[in-house]
Amino acid sequence: MxxxxxxxxxxxxxxxxxxxxxxxxxxxxxxxxxxxxxxxxxxxxxxxxxxxxxxxxxxxxxxxxxxxxxxxxxxxxxxxxxxxxxxxxxxxxxxxxxxxxxxxxxxxxxxxxxxxxxxxxxxxxxxxxxxxxxxTTRKAFASEPLPAGLAEDLHEIARLHGTQAALVTAHEDKAAIAALVARGDRAQFADPSFRRELGAWVHSRRAASRDGISGANFGMPDLMSALGGLVVRTFDMGGGVAAKDEQIATASPALLVVATTQDTPRDWLAAGASHAQMLLAITAAGLTAAYLNQPIEVSELRPALREAAGTAGAPQLLLRLGRGPRIPPAVRRPVAEVLLED
Missing domain, CATH: 3.40.109.30 (putative nitroreductase (tm1586), domain 2)
Structure with missing residues (x-):
């Protein structure tokens, strides 16, 4: 079966x-x-x-x-x-x-x-x-404003976890951040080591794997995901990915930067917990989100992202928010595979 x-x-x-x-x-x-x-x-x-x-x-x-x-x-x-x-x-x-x-x-x-x-x-x-x-989806979002009260909910979740939430909605500010995303895409895909690492995690949802990402994330039909890893490893797709990400980020209703005062494992845990609960508030409001972490992963772009977002803290996550199409969930390992019992 x-x-x-x-x-x-x-x-x-x-x-x-x-x-x-x-x-x-x-x-x-x-x-x-x-x-x-x-x-x-x-x-x-x-x-x-x-x-x-x-x-x-x-x-x-x-x-x-x-x-x-x-x-x-x-x-x-x-x-x-x-x-x-x-x-x-x-x-x-x-x-x-x-x-x-x-x-x-x-x-x-x-x-x-x-x-x-x-x-x-x-x-x-x-x-x-x-x-x-x-x-989370890489597809485009509808061009409609965020629901009333969502911004306040996100800031309150951040406050409770000791993190910061910078919500960016002005077109020129979104465009500045989107340009950083595109720079990050081009830098990452130009690196064969990055492409090899990413390609190792590209699988089809129909495969036996319970982790990784579908080739559909890169515009491939899921049936081609078995070849997706090879494609990602072999070809520098940075130019095309950068152009798409820049356009889709600028057009999204809002960008969200989650930042922390320091940049330690304790801060990373707080950023993880707070943004996960922000995603629940976003979902409860009928919206979805997508990650655009390239300007954080490419470390030399991180200061520019901090300035563009207007946050004093260390950026830990960058997401875009909006109303998107319904998509299937990502695969998961069952509890039995991740639980150790004494």
Whole structure:
């Protein structure tokens, strides 16, 4: 029987083991955490469950040494999983007790317990429902303004996590940032090492792989994704990708830069958690998003992005926001593949 590429996205909340042990409840809640976004859909996380305690671990076997030499994006991805876990815990009545970067093991990024009881709010429920509905897409967005109140929601999420959210809507400012995205595209695709690394993660949704990205992200039919990795590795597509990204970024209703005061693993975790919860607010508002992290990944462009966005912090993520077409979700590894149990 063929593997269902969307199986991990179909979760019945009524299956939550409310009367089960803490370990049983945490194991169920992980089904939501693994739906977090990650660079190249590498899903670079592991979890260790011991009694009533869950540890979030960096799976550095899934690192991207070319595009992410310091594992900054890897830690951000793990922070995103932590952010979704927080939302799921609150929905099911747990405030959550989270310790970041506990001492000892550099790969242990957080220690999580269910914490005291919490009465779920309407906002908790809306953002929880958005977890399985969230998508990112490279397709164009409708040219309509953001819904009223969304900007305030994004700034409040940033404040709660100690991060910064710079929302850019003026055409000239979007154009300036879009030009940086295009410069980043051209620089990255000119590097054969970048193309080889990216190509290794391009798969078809119909393949057995439970990670990576479809060739459809680069305008190829998914059926051609088996060849997509070869195409990406072999040809410098930077000029075409840059032109498309520049146009689509400028035309998007808004760009969002998530920044942090410092640039440490603790900040990366905060950026991951906060932006994951921002994506839920965006989804709940009927919108979607897409990543444009090239001016952050190409380090010499990062100061220019900070200036163009008008933020004092270190840019960690760049996204465009808008109303886009409905697309299938990205593939996911099941909990059984990422959970270690003592």
């Amino acid at each position: 063929a593997r269902d590429p969307e199986a991990e996205w179909r979760i019945d909340p009524s299956d939550y083991p409310a009367s089960g042990s803490a370990a049983q409840r945490l194991r169920f809640l992980l089904r939501y955490a693994i739906l977090a976004p990650s660079s190249h859909n590498t899903q670079p996380w592991l979890f260790r469950l011991a009694g009533d305690e869950l540890e979030l671990l960096a799976d550095r076997r899934r690192a991207l040494p070319v595009v992410d030499p310091h594992d900054r994006a890897l830690v951000i991805s793990c922070g995103a999983a932590l952010g979704l876990l927080q939302v799921a815990m609150r929905r099911f009545g747990h405030a959550g007790d989270i310790e970041l970067l506990p001492p000892g093991d550099a790969d242990r990024l957080a220690r999580v317990r269910l914490g005291p009881p919490h009465a779920a709010t309407d906002t908790d429920r809306l953002r929880f429902e958005a977890i399985a509905a969230r998508r």
